Each structure stands twice: as structure tokens, then as C-alpha cells.
Amino acid sequence: MRGYRYLEHTATLRVDPQRCVGCGLCVSVCPHRLFALEGRALRVLDPDLCMECGACARNCPSGAIAVTPGVGCAAAILAGWVSRLLGRKAPTRCC
Amino acid sequence: MGTAGARLGVIRRRYRVAPGLYAVGSPGPDSPVLVTANYKLSFDSLRFSVSGIDAWLLVTDTRGINVWCAAGKGTFSAGEVCDIVRRSRLVEVVSHRQLVLPQLAAPGVTARKVTRGCGFSVRFGPVRATDLPAWLERDGQGDEAMREVTFTLAERAVLIPVELYLLARPLVGLVVLALFLSGIGPGFFSPAAAVQRGALLLGATGLGILAGAVLVPLLLPWLPARQFWLKGVYTGLAVTALARPLVAAGLSIVEQVGLALWAVAVSSYLAMNFTGSTPFTSLSGVEREMRRGLPVQLHAVGAAAVLWVIAPFLV
Numbered sequence: 001m002r003g004y005r006y007l008e009h010t011a012t013l014r015v016d017p018q019r020c021v022g023c024g025l026c027v028s029v030c031p032h033r034l035f036a037l038e039g040r041a042l043r044v045l046d047p048d049l050c051m052e053c054g055a056c057a058r059n060c061p062s063g064a065i066a067v068t069p070g071v072g073c074a075a076a077i078l079a080g081w082v083s084r085l086l087g088r089k090a091p092t093r094c095c
Numbered sequence: 096m097g098t099a100g101a102r103l104g105v106i107r108r109r110y111r112v113a114p115g116l117y118a119v120g121s122p123g124p125d126s127p128v129l130v131t132a133n134y135k136l137s138f139d140s141l142r143f144s145v146s147g148i149d150a151w152l153l154v155t156d157t158r159g160i161n162v163w164c165a166a167g168k169g170t171f172s173a174g175e176v177c178d179i180v181r182r183s184r185l186v187e188v189v190s191h192r193q194l195v196l197p198q199l200a201a202p203g204v205t206a207r208k209v210t211r212g213c214g215f216s217v218r219f220g221p222v223r224a225t226d227l228p229a230w231l232e233r234d235g236q237g238d239e240a241m242r243e244v245t246f247t248l249a250e251r252a253v254l255i256p257v258e259l260y261l262l263a264r265p266l267v268g269l270v271v272l273a274l275f276l277s278g279i280g281p282g283f284f285s286p287a288a289a290v291q292r293g294a295l296l297l298g299a300t301g302l303g304i305l306a307g308a309v310l311v312p313l314l315l316p317w318l319p320a321r322q323f324w325l326k327g328v329y330t331g332l333a334v335t336a337l338a339r340p341l342v343a344a345g346l347s348i349v350e351q352v353g354l355a356l357w358a359v360a361v362s363s364y365l366a367m368n369f370t371g372s373t374p375f376t377s378l379s380g381v382e383r384e385m386r387r388g389l390p391v392q393l394h395a396v397g398a399a400a401v402l403w404v405i406a407p408f409l410v
Contacts, residue, residue: 001243003316004373007380028219029201031244031374052377053167055201069202070378071167073371074364077382078389 011050019064026056104260111159116183120149124190132157144224166203173208280407303361306330311366324388327366331359353402360395
């Protein structure tokens with residue numbers, strides 16, 4: 001996505017090339033085009049573009065990709081922090 | 096009308112279509128099955144985009160939420176897709192066993208679980224429904240540009256009304272608080288000062304909203320700083336500087352600084368909150384910037400409140 005970059009070295013995306021079976025599903029589903037298959041080897045082009053949507057990890061058949069998915073909504077995060085402070089159950093994330 | 100209402104936010108949560116199987120054109124047993132969410136804007140965007148072709152539209156029950164958000168929340172899932180495949184008796188309608196899902200359903204739908212659950216294989220189509228006819232024609236080849244999300248000026252501008260609408264309720268509480276704080280003075284409490292100074296405080300709030308919830312979305316790619324709370328600080332400072340000649344007459348410097356701090360804090364918070372509406376901010380990133388931005392905003396609000404309340408005593 002040209003013209004936009006968010007924070008560097010923050011995304012929780014982790015790839016284990018050893019477990020990759022080269023199916024290419026992550027390459028298809030990533031909305032920021034940050035994977036590429038070279039032959040059967042998976043390459044992460046730019047991990048800082050990851051928005052942690054979780055599409056790749058959910059569809060990876062071999063568990064080669066791990067990411068903590070979530071919606072980056074400040075109001076929901078704040079509500080979560082407040083309820084944790086008050087010892088209440090965190091509300092579901094907004095959208 | 097309905098689109099405007101949903102975009103504004105008034106009827107956003109009940110703008111739905113009934114889940115099930117729909118037809119566009121005159122589809123047959125070989126026609127493609129295009130799966131979508133049951134938010135009416137998602138459904139409409141799909142059916143208008145493919146109005147020139149014959150296809151089946153399979154509407155999943157996502158509780159009236161759009162494709163991407165429903166996938167993120169887990170309501171657009173393999174289980175829901177299989178459920179609607181069974182309930183609509185799709186196997187009796189089409190001869191093939193393939194579903195085309197929007198690419199943005201992938202955070203919620205595990206393709207192989209759909210196949211295991213109801214025997215249909217899944218192909219993830221393009222991000223935008225408008226690209227579907229071209230994608231179907233080329234059988235999914237050479238689709239790189241169709242697979243990337245965008246965030247154009249128009250895509251950002253359309254989000255502004257709902258950002259503002261969602262502010263309406265917090266604003267009511269703010270009006271009461273503004274009147275109360277503004278009335279405090281040497282004479283204990285003055286209703287006249289409450290109204291007069293309260294209006295100024297609300298004006299500053301309006302400037303903060305303009306800077307954070309309107310200017311930040313519009314100017315997003317051109318504002319310096321990666322962190323949104325900082326983008327909001329910049330637009331907030333710019334707007335208060337521009338508005339100063341119009342409102343500063345008759346105000347002490349203490350009051351001016353108080354109002355400016357409040358406007359910038361509002362702008363910064365709203366800008367930070369806009370992260371939830373963009374297609375490129377990560378949850379980890381937002382958490383990280385909130386740990387920096389929120390303390391700054393809270394200090395600014397605290398300082399603004401103190402300055403505003405003590406100002407009448409300093410004259």
C-alpha cells in the first residue's frame with residue numbers, strides 16, 4: 001500500500017520457513033502483499049507492513065506462520081485496559 | 096437514503112439482508128457462487144458490481160457486520176459459511192463444488208475447514224467486489240493489484256460522518272461539564288460566566304474535533320509522524336494557531352493556553368482513535384503508541400482544566 005507505513009519492528013508476525021509447505025495461500029490472502037514464494041521457499045518482503053489481520057496464519061496448513069491478530073481500535077484497547085484495572089471482564093473489541 | 100444512514104451510523108447496526116442464496120442475472124448449475132456478509136452495504140456493493148454476469152450470491156450470517164470486520168471478529172467463519180451452504184441447499188443448486196470468498200474474509204475463514212465441513216473448496220477472490228467480473232473472466236490470473244487494500248482520499252472521507260456521529264453522545268456529557276467548570280469563579284458560581292466561557296470551551300472542543308476527526312483522516316498520508324496521536328497534535332496545533340486571531344480577543348494568556356491544550360488533546364485522542372478505521376495499523380502498534388500518546392493527552396487535559404478554572408481568579 002503505497003504512501004502508508006506504520007510503526008517499525010512492532011508487528012507480532014513470525015514465520016518458520018522450515019515448516020512451510022509452499023502452498024502459497026498466505027501470498028494470496030495478505031492484503032498488504034508482504035509474502036512471496038521463491039520456488040517453494042517463503043520470503044517475507046517487508047514485515048513492518050503487517051497489520052496483524054491474521055489471514056495468513058489462519059489459512060496456513062502447516063503452522064509456519066504465527067501472528068497475534070486483532071483490530072487496532074484505540075477506544076476498544078482503552079476499554080480493555082480500564083476494565084482490567086477495575087478487575088472486570090474485558091469487553092469484546094469494537095470495529 | 097439507506098446508504099447515507101448506514102454511513103452516518105444512525106442505522107448502521109440494523110442495515111442487514113436475510114442470509115441465504117440470491118441470484119444475479121440468470122445463473123445455472125455451473126455459475127460461480129460468490130459469498131458475502133449480510134451487512135446490506137457489503138451485499139449491495141457485490142450485487143451491483145456483478146450485475147452484468149450470471150452468478151449465485153451466498154449471503155452468510157455475519158450479524159449485519161461487513162466482511163472484514165466480521166472476519167476479524169470471527170463471525171465470518173468456516174462454520175458460518177458451511178451453515179449457510181447447508182441451509183440454502185447449495186448442493187442441489189450447483190453442479191460444481193467451489194465457493195468464491197472475498198479476500199478480506201480470510202482472517203476469519205479457514206479455507207480447508209470449509210472443505211472439511213461441507214465439501215466445497217474455497218477460492219479467495221479480490222479485495223474489492225468491483226474487481227470480481229475481471230477476476231472471474233481471467234480465472235484469477237494476474238490479480239496482484241486486486242489483492243492489495245487501498246486507502247484513498249474518497250475511502251478516508253467516507254469514514255468521517257460516522258466518526259463524528261459516534262461523538263454525539265460523549266459530547267452531551269462534555270457540555271454539562273464545560274458549563275460547570277466555566278461558571279466557577281471568584282463569586283463562587285456565575286451562570287453568566289458558565290454560558291459565556293462554556294461556549295468558548297465548546298468552541299475549542301469543536302476545533303479539536305475538526306482537527307482530529309476531519310483533518311487527520313483527510314490529510315493522513317501527508318501528515319508527518321507515523322504515530323496517529325502525534326498527527327493529531329500537529330493538526331490540533333495548526334487549527335488552534337489559525338483560530339487564535341478570531342477568538343483570543345479579551346482572553347487572558349492563561350485562558351488561551353488552557354483552551355489550546357484542550358483542543359490539541361481532543362484532536363490527538365480522536366486521531367489516535369482513527370487507527371481503528373484504517374486498513375494498515377496493527378493492534379501491537381496501536382497499543383504501543385497509546386502508551387506514549389495517552390499520558391500526554393491526559394496531562395494536557397489536566398493542565399487545561401486547571402488553567403481554565405484558575406483563570407478567573409487571576410484577573
